[in-house]
Amino acid sequence: MTEEQKKKLEQRLWGIANTLRGKMDADEFRDYILGFIFYKYLSEKMHRYANRILEEDGIEYLDVAEGTEEGDEILEAVREESTEQLGYFLKPSELFSEIARRGNAKGGEGSSRFILDDLQRILASIEQSTMGTESEDDFDKLFEDLDLTSTKLGRTADAKNELIAKVLTHLDDIDFELEKVDSDVLGDAYEYLIGQFASGAGKKAGEFYTPKEVSTILARIVTTGKTRLKSIYDPTCGSGSLLLRVAREVEQVGHYYGQEMNRTTYNLARMNMLLHDIHYSRFDLRQENTLTHPQFELDMRFEAVVANPPFSAQWNANDNMLADDRFSQYGRLAPASKADFAFVQHMLHHLDENGTMAVILPHGVLFRGGAEGHIRRYLIEEKNWLDAVIGLPANIFYGTSIPTCILVFKKCREHAEDVLFVDASGEDYFEKRKNQNFLRDEDIDRIVLTYRERDVNDKFSHRAKVAEIEENDFNLNIPRYVDTFEEEEPVDLNAVVAELRQIDKDMVDIDAKILSFCKELGIEAPI
Structure with missing residues (x-):
């Protein structure tokens, strides 16, 4: 598929999504349209897989007679192989194309045939088909946000049915080209939609999406010098987009790990992984508060660690947390009103000795005093783990206009004698677009190349010795190290x-x- 065809597909999907726009908020109709796309994906994958199994017997999956002795024997055999290989099972009558066809058929007085009850049962059936299998956790309550009884879909059952039938019919007309092994058309389209929803979701966008341009910078940084990764971990994984962006930069990823507090966003992340054809056995996403209820064993280590945690969030910084292995060595906890360094400490605890960590944080972490100043000093003076500080332009994130930075950490640094500072916040390093600033390809390339080469460029980057940082009392405010002052002509x-x-x-x-x-x-x- 060409870039032009891909754009047309993305725009077509967005047009279908807008069928629901007048009914509800962006973050609400997002859950419906992305859930239906996911259902279509599972159906098409199931259909293709079942046809491949039955090909030797000359049987087409849709021709299997459900409810007959012979048909049920065939379906049971397909079920066993499907739940093991795909992680779930759908009967022929439960496939997306079949429910869309029934919804498109006209019933009494020219209205669409009623399909909502069937659709609700099918979505529940997908989850039930995984019970007792290795994929059960990955599909558990995956469709819980698709409330087909919501009055936002229509005041009456018939109105709801008419709207849903219309959406399913439009989606059924789109070919996702799953038969093309090297094609990730659907995954790309899904990412596009997530980004579109984020742009209209205001402050809520920060809960689930990191702009692609910023994700790309983090992904390229943590994969520098590597073609394969044993593991990737994101402790605030949102929709999973950052994990998937890292995977694009290498040939192979062994396993994906992530944790997300918001249940709806957690469901979205699991769908996103499966839609990008990540096998259920290769990702482990869990739902809980990362700081107070970490879901992975504390002795687990990951080769690449990335995150865009909520900026300056509140957290449970009581004295009991000082006994936690993640925080105990620092002697101080991040302030209860600003959990930024608590996330840093958590991530560093899970970072492997040969790994790289990149995290997006508000600028305040660079210079605030108190416990944060104490933690900064410990990380630089005692551990020497800080590898780079990269300042980003203001107003490049959805839902907030504050300037942000990327902190890069390594436990075994190749350049242990200095810390790289990059100031990419100047007007020459981004493009202004309507209400938001935007990093262009050349801006991304410049930041990443400067990091990889550790180049020193006037008014853009500087390599500071630890002694220089110590002279600044471990204040990391970028203007102290990168002089961007422009002299006026005499x-x-x-x-x-x-x-x-x-x-x-x-x-x-x-x-x-x-x-x-x-x-x-x-x-x-x-x-």
Whole structure:
């Protein structure tokens, strides 16, 4: 599929999504349209897989007679293989194309046939088909946000049915090209939709989406010098987009790990992984508060760790947390009103010795004092884990206009003698678009290349020795290290004086002309 065709697909899907726009908020109709796309994906994958199994017997999956002895035997055999290989099972009558066809058929008085009850049962059946299997956790309550009884879909059952049938019919007309092994058309389209929803969701967008441009920077940083990763971990994984962006930068990822507090966003992340054809056995996403209820064993280590945690969030910073292995060595906890460094400490605890960690944080973490200043000093002076500080432009995130930065950490640094500072916040390093700033490809490339080469560029980057940072009392505010001051051109005072004298001389001539005109007209002169 060409780039132009892909854009048309994305725009077509967005058009279908807008069928629901007038009914509910962006974050609400997001759950419906993405859930239906996911259901279509599961159906098409199931259909193709079942046909492949039955090909030797010359049977087409849709032709299997459900409810007959022979048909049920065939379906049971397909079920066993499908739940093991795909992680779930759908009967022929439960496939997306079949429910869309029934919804498109006209019932009494020309209305769509009623399919909501069937659709609700099918979505529940998908989850039930995984019970007792290895994929059970990955599908558990996956469709719980698709409330087909919501009055936002329509005031009456028939109105709801008409709307849903219309959406399913439009989706059924789209070919996701799953048969193309190298194609990730659907995954890309899904990411596009997530981004579109984020742009209209205001502050809520920060809960589930990191702009692709920023994700790309983090992904390229943590994969520097590597073609394969044993593991990736995101402790605030949102929709899973950052994990998937890292995977794009290498040939292979062994396993994906993530934790997300918001239940709806957690469901979205699991769908996103499956839609990108990540096998259920290769990802482990869990739902809970990362800081107070970490879901992975504390002795687990990951080769790449990335995150865009909620900025300056509140957390349970009581004294009991000082006994936690993640925080105990620092002697201080991040403030209860600002959990930024608590996330940093958590991530560093899980970072492998040969790994790289990149995290997006508000600028305040660079210079705030108290416990945060103590933690900064410990990380630099005692551990020497801080590898780079990268300042980003303001207003590049959905839902907030504050300037942000990327902190990069390594436990075994190749350049242990200094810390790289990059100031990419200047107007030359981004593009202004309507209400939001945007990083262009060349801006991303410049930041990543500067990090990888550790280049020193006037007014853009600087390598600071630990002694220099110590002189600044471990304050990491970027202007202390990268001088972006632009000197004004010197003023030639003699030229200015000469210009003023010439203006005075010209004014004398002008005044004389005005007097002459007034006298000629017989009126009083204004001077």
